[in-house]
Amino acid sequence: xxxxxxxxxxxxxxxxxxPQLIHTEIDKRLQTAKHPIPLSLNxxxxxxxxxxxxxxxxx
Numbered sequence: 858x859x860x861x862x863x864x865x866x867x868x869x870x871x872x873x874x875x876p877q878l879i880h881t882e883i884d885k886r887l888q889t890a891k892h893p894i895p896l897s898l899n900x901x902x903x904x905x906x907x908x909x910x911x912x913x914x915x916x
């Protein structure tokens with residue numbers, strides 16, 4: 858068994874041993890889904906940079 862596989866199984870067995878960890882993660886994700894962080898708010902205060910759309914040439 859690789860160390861990654863062993864680590865994954867350790868994490869899974871910990872989750873199964875304490876279902877509250879799963880409930881906490883689900884609640885956190887639901888809150889994020891209900892109140893997403895607007896794209897206009899960046900940590901450095903600048904607006905998000907979106908690349909300009911390039912039109913495909915006909916043909």
